[in-house]
Amino acid sequence: MKKLFPILAILSLLVLVACQPQASPEGAGEKPEISQERILADLKEADEKDNPYKRGDYIAYSLTMVKEVEEGQKTSVLLWVWSQGYSFSQGIFKAESGYSMPMKLVYGSQDGKLQEIIQPRDGSEYAPSVLEMAGGDKKLADSLMERPDSQKDYDQLMESLAQDAKAKGLEGFSHKIDQIPGYEKDVVYIKTGPNHIPGTVEIAKKADYDQAKARLGTENWTYCPSVLYHEKTGLALESIIDSFED
Numbered sequence: 001m002k003k004l005f006p007i008l009a010i011l012s013l014l015v016l017v018a019c020q021p022q023a024s025p026e027g028a029g030e031k032p033e034i035s036q037e038r039i040l041a042d043l044k045e046a047d048e049k050d051n052p053y054k055r056g057d058y059i060a061y062s063l064t065m066v067k068e069v070e071e072g073q074k075t076s077v078l079l080w081v082w083s084q085g086y087s088f089s090q091g092i093f094k095a096e097s098g099y100s101m102p103m104k105l106v107y108g109s110q111d112g113k114l115q116e117i118i119q120p121r122d123g124s125e126y127a128p129s130v131l132e133m134a135g136g137d138k139k140l141a142d143s144l145m146e147r148p149d150s151q152k153d154y155d156q157l158m159e160s161l162a163q164d165a166k167a168k169g170l171e172g173f174s175h176k177i178d179q180i181p182g183y184e185k186d187v188v189y190i191k192t193g194p195n196h197i198p199g200t201v202e203i204a205k206k207a208d209y210d211q212a213k214a215r216l217g218t219e220n221w222t223y224c225p226s227v228l229y230h231e232k233t234g235l236a237l238e239s240i241i242d243s244f245e246d
Contacts, residue, residue: 032112034077036063039105042114043081056085056096058168060161064148066102067140074115077105078133078140080148082157086237091172091181092227093161094238102144104133151198158230174234177201183227183236193243201229204241213244 040061047059064080084098104118121129127145134141147153165173178184180203188209190202204226212224223242230237 032107032110034068034075034107034112036065038112039063039077039079042105043083043117046114046117047083055098056087058086058088058093058161058164058170060084060086060157060164062148062153062156062160064153066144069135070109071106071135073109075107075109077107078144079103079105080144082148082153084157084161086161088165088170088173091175092236092238093173102130102133154197154230155199155232158233158235162233162235175229175236176234177203177229177231180227180229180236190241190245195243197228199231201231202239202241203227203229203236209241209244212241216244 040063043061043063044059047055060083062082066078066080069076069078079102080100081103082098082100085096086093087096088094102120105114106116106118107114118133120126120133127141130145131138131141134144162174175181177189183203183205186206188204188206190196190204193202196202204224208224208226212222215222221242222244223240226239226241227236228239229235
């Protein structure tokens with residue numbers, strides 16, 4: 001019997017070890033984080049795959065998160081997306097094609113992989129399709145269809161454009177307000193107006209502005225060429241002015 005004691009002791013020790021709770025591998029069982037950076041990367045990848053047309057040399061995005069919803073084994077992210085392509089010439093950006101709309105991105109809750117991007121339908125089906133995206137929640141659907149704050153939305157878009165331009169090696173795309181190519185002097189600065197975006201300055205050549213203003217009342221639509229200057233990033237974008245001060 002004395003010879004059996006060491007064997008029984010070893011067996012008891014093995015049983016105790018087996019019964020101890022085992023540490024899970026790091027991160028196991030945790031819900032994958034769906035960050036704004038992750039969503040942006042997924043949208044860029046989807047746009048590159050699904051858009052057969054060139055949208056511009058530089059692409060900017062603005063994301064406004066509305067709500068994250070758990071649906072069974074899926075996680076849905078409801079948000080407003082503004083994506084705009086731009087070309088660049090002589091220090092000034094020009095808007096090309098883009099889109100702005102509510103979206104629903106569906107991710108797997110376990111692996112965190114994007115499974116589906118849902119967009120609203122056109123025409124009379126727009127509002128009903130957004131309600132479907134919101135799971136029948138009218139209040140959530142209304143929030144999803146509400147346009148984001150113009151300054152915050154535009155700031156994010158311009159910051160994204162600056163990042164993309166820098167990443168692609170573009171130089172000379174940011175300026176001081178009095179050093180924009182072609183608009184260094186004899187210009188008009190406009191910081192107010194019915195459709196003015198806070199944080200920007202509309203700049204027109206004084207001669208163009210005065211000539212357009214003199215045509216008021218003689219044509220259906222009076223405007224003059226201009227640039228829209230974003231103060232925070234120093235970016236200048238091709239634009240027009242169609243609202244003239246008295």
